[in-house]
Amino acid sequence: MRRLIVGFLLALLILTACGGDEETPAPPALSPTPIPPSVTPRPTSTPVVMPETDTDPRTRAQLRVVHASPDLPAIDLYLDGANIGSRFTLGLYHNNPLAFSAGDYTLRILPAGSDPGEAAPLLDYPLTLAENQSLIAVLTGTVDALQVTLFNENIEPLPADTARVSVIHAVPNGPAFDLQDSGQELLPALAFGKVEGPTDVAAGDHSLQFMSASTELASLDTNLLERFVYTFLLVGNAGGGNYRVVQIRSRATSNTQVRVIHTSPDTPTVDIYFNDELVADDLEYREWQDWTPYPSLAYDVRIVEADGGDPIYEDQIALPPDESVNIFLLDAVERLRVVQIKEDVTKxxxxxxxxxxxxxxxxxxxxxxxxxxxxxxxxxxxxxxxxxxxxxxxxxxxxxxxxxxxxxxxxxxxxxxxxxxxxxxxxxxxxxxxxxxxxxxxxxxxxxxxxxxxxVLEPDTSSFDTTANTHAVRVVNALSGSGPIDVEISGAVSWTAIAPGTGTAYQTVEDEQVALVIRNAGAEDTLLAQDMYWGDARQLTLFVFSSDEDIRAQAMTDSILEIPRGKTRLRLFHGVPDQPRLAVVPTTPPPGEGTPSFAPIPLTDAVDYGQASDPADIQPGTFDLTVLDYDNNLTVATMQGVTLEERAFYDLVLVPDSSGGVNPVLISHGSP
Structure with a gap:
């Protein structure tokens, strides 16, 4: 029974992961190691089992299947007993790679709509998946001569402003071609069943031509995003000369640059491990380890005395992708903790x-x-x-x-x-x-x-009082399904009738610790009463939002550094309970066929419920924005035609909609 339930859930997940060259792809990547095409005679069906899934980035094997044959009818795909794709036709592939445990499987291909327990498969293809492998399986041929060609993807980390490109020839009996970029050879000629690349190119707009000698078989204008891997497949029928391009896009794996610093004065010389990998050896107080890249994953941290013995400290940390972080051993040995602090390494x-x-x-x-x-x-x-x-x-x-x-x-x-x-x-x-x-x-x-x-001008703090224990405070109402609110500070009503999804102007608050009361506008009922401590933060935003059962308030420090010319400042606040970690990305205009519809590169850090990102200085302009379930790369909300003006500061506030979903609201800061 457990296997049947697992199989049913897996089938539901995979139906949402399937896509084509006119839909939004998702993370894979590529290396030039094709496995030669093979033709397998039609066998009889055999008993099957359900494959085991594995979502651990350190051990999982990833698989995508591409339907690349114009002579092959619609098909259903099975991996052992799990349906991993339904009614695949020419150009369809898995948007998101499927994650399985490493091992030996059977890829079963059946006519669309047939009963896997009764119909004879068109092909039973033995498939071995290895740890940390990302595989593209390309289907070509006909019902009577079905071919599967496997390509290993190279999803190794990429530097900023760089994309990676590979090309696959998926036209049986088709002419050899090379891939050109604006008339210049990008990858050399290749024959059917072969892959060329990968090669790293500058991110940005590219005009690609698939050239057989002086004949252009197909072309594609596309925008290549930084730190993404692109695989272009030429598919079609050699006899009909009707070629088309399938574009698969994948996010490259991420590294985090790590520097470990020992700042605990009574902690002895130590060795530090991430999982079982030695990160720092014989690290003494006031010493540090130089920058070292590590995959952006969660790690079990273990700190032991350099001479051996029981661990002094054990915990888990998650390294943020494509960032540089300082990791400090902090405080006295009996209170030892590990603290991550990001390093700004921009120019x-x-x-x-x-x-x-x-x-x-x-x-x-x-x-x-x-x-x-x-x-x-x-x-x-x-x-x-x-x-x-x-x-x-x-x-x-x-x-x-x-x-x-x-x-x-x-x-x-x-x-x-x-x-x-x-x-x-x-x-x-x-x-x-x-x-x-x-x-x-x-x-x-x-x-x-x-x-x-x-x-980069000096901060201008002249517009509000900077004497001791004085703070500039504004309020953002991130509640949903209720009316406006009044906010009382230490017995005095400071803001009235703040509508949902709006923010107030700054007001001066004299004390660093205040009694905060929030009420429905014009009413006596109390929604929230608590003490708030501003500390020494001079400028703050108080976000008022809801949990499943009550009202909450969270104060976030506002950056008072001047916004550089040519930049706008954006912060993301997550106020939607029961929603996962969320991020906001710009949506690119839909380019040509097979080009993804948006670029999942967050404008700010991804944030959990009740938290705000650090303010990020980004390019101003008018954007269509997409709010993503960051860990699963799923769209949860969109905004159209959002204008971010130069040298302005905005909060993008995520509030619940009437169904418990996400409603993004853009709120501009006023002057303090």
Whole structure:
């Protein structure tokens, strides 16, 4: 019975994963190792079992099947006893690769609509799937001479601004052809059943021609997205000369650049493991491991003394894709924890340097960042175990002090005057270690010649009061299915009649800890009453949203750094209970046949329910936007014609619709 249930669920999932060259593909990738075509005589059916699925990226085997024969009627596909595709016709393939446990299977191909328990299959094809393999199975031939050709995909990580291209010849008896890009050879000539590539190309618009000598068999104008892998299949009938292109697109696997830093003063020299892989060897206090790439997966972290013994620390971390993260061993050994802090490795405006301060000094609550001229404008005090926002300064000599923010400040660290280099990102680790400067970790990231440091203006905080315990606060009503709300701060009504899906202007709030009360507009009933602590954040947005049973409020710090010219700022807030991790991506205009309808590259970090992404500075413009179930690459909502203006700050707020789905609402920040 359990196998029957598993098979039924698998069939339902696979029906949603099937697509064609006019629908939206999803993640596969490619390597030039074809397995020669084979022809198998029609056998009798044999007892079958259900295949085991495996969704672990470290062990799973992935499979897609492509119907590439104009002479083959509609077919149903089975892997052992599981239906993995129904009524496949020419050009149809699996949008998303199917994930199975590695092992030996039988790919069974039957006439569409036939009973798999009674009908004789057109083909029973023995298929071996290996761990970490991504396979494309291309079906060509006729009912009486069905052929299966296998191609291993190369989905290894790609650098930014780069795509990967391969091409497959899937026309039996068709002429050899080469793939050209705007009249220049991209991949050399290939014959039926062969693959050429992969080759890495610049992401962006490309005009592809499939050329047999001087004859163009087919062409395709397409936009290749960065860090995606593209496989182009030429299909058709050699006798009829009617060729078409099937385009399969896959996201390349992702790496995370990792740097491990030991900042726990009484923790001994350690070895650090991700799963069973040694990440750092004999790491002492105030030492670090250089940047090292690791697959962007979840890992079991184990920290042991370098001389062996029981683990000092065990936990699990998830590495964010295509990011650089510093991993800190933080706090005293009896409270040891691991903290991830992202490193901004984007290029820096000409004449500028980038600084990020991290507070690991035990015994401090927060540290101020000061120069001889006083506190650094626009940089909030840094709480223990956290980092400042990265910020741009003019390159050149400068000295920094790091006192506590107590009534009687204590000087914890000092960096004597040093020359901060242009094009370099610095992570300054404040340790409070006696008679020793903070750690200064350097990463050369390069210069963005299109901007100068003068284009990135200093933060303008003059428009609101920056005296102690004063905060600029705005409210966003992310509730659904209810009317407007009033918000009361410490006994005074500060905002009235805030409609659902709207935000208020900023108001000055004097105290860092307040009594928050939220009511239905003009009513006495209390929806929420709780104490809120603003801390030292100068500028905040208070998101009011709902869970399944009650009302919640979450304060998020707003970035007060000036938005660079040529950029707009976007933050994503997830306020829909029972929805998975969500992301927002721009939808590209539908290009030619076989081109995907949108580009699943998030504009901000993906976020879980009740959380907001870090603000992201992106290109302004008018977009169609898609909200995705990030982990499953499924569309949950769309927005059309969204305009993001230069140097404006927006919250894209996800609120529940009447059915419990997702309703995205764009809300612009006002001036504080």
């Amino acid at each position: 820096i405006p000409e004449g500028g340097t980038r600084l990020t301060f991290v507070n690991t000094a035990i015994g401090t609550t927060e540290l101020s960042v000061e120069t001889p001229g006083g506190p650094l404008p626009g940089v909030d005090p840094v709480f223990f175990g956290t980092a400042s926002l990265p910020f741009i300064r003019s390159a050149g000599p400068e000295k920094y002090y790091f006192p506590t923010t107590e009534a009687e400040p204590r000087l914890i660290d000092t960096i004597e005057t040093r020359d901060w280099a242009t094009g370099t990102a610095y992570t300054i680790v404040l340790t409070g270690y006696p008679n020793t400067e903070p750690l200064v970790l350097e990463t050369e990231v390069g210069v963005d010649a299109s901007l100068t440091v003068d284009d």
